[in-house]
Amino acid sequence: MDPKGQDILFNSEIRQKDLMIQMLSERLDEKDGTITELKETINDLKETIAGLRETLDEFQRKLFGTGSEKTKQDKETEETVTTIVKSHKRTTRKAKATREDQYGNLPIHKEVIPLPEEDKYCPYCNSKMEYVTETFVREELRITPAxxxxxxxxxxAMPYYRQEFLMNQLG
Incomplete structure (x- = not known):
């Protein structure tokens, strides 16, 4: 082989080796970048796992722990924390009106029905009975028609024909 042919062959091999070195160098840089990204991902996942474990431990303490809300703390580590909360007024439902509330201001007429003289004596011993209490029979509400x-x-919003029908039922 001539020396010029050897130089061309030698230069070609050198170029191939340089290209191979350049490709390998790029691949190494790419692997280094991937490794750095994976390390960051691992650190993020470790932080997430630590947070989830802490949350899980807290839930387990609440579910399976003691029922007391008191915690044991050293007196030296206690700190006084003042929290200002906006005051509010609690509203409750109005109680249902009772019969006394609805009809308390209406006039009341008591009608006493006298007993015949023979019913005022005991049927067994024939002694005079004493007044003890009244017996409530019924309540009536007098309606002024107009x-x-x-x-x-x-x-x-009741039509007149329905009112007439209801009043006929009431007498």
């Missing part, structure tokens, strides 16, 4: 009709018509 005011009632107006209230039903305007307040409850």
């Amino acid at each position: 005011k009632y009709v107006a209230m039903e018509k305007i307040g409850l």
Whole structure:
């Protein structure tokens, strides 16, 4: 082989080796970048796992731990923390009106029915019986028709024919 042919062959081999070295160098840089990314991902995952373990431990303490909300702390480590909370007014539902509330201001008429003279004596020993208490029989509500009709018509939007039917039922 001639020396010029050897130089061309030698130069070609050198170029191939340089290309191979350049490719390997790029591949090493790529691997180093990948390794750095994976290390960052591992650190992030370790932090996430630590947080989740802490949360899991807290839930387990709440679920399986003692029922007391008190914690044991050293007196030296206690700190006084003042929290200012906006005050609010609690609203409750209005209680249902009782019968006394609804009809308490209406006039009451008590009707006492006298006993015949023979019912005032005991049937067994024939001694005179004493008054003990009254017996409640019933309550009646007297309705003034004109005011009632107006209230039903305007307040409850009830037509006259229905009012007439209801009043006929009431007598």
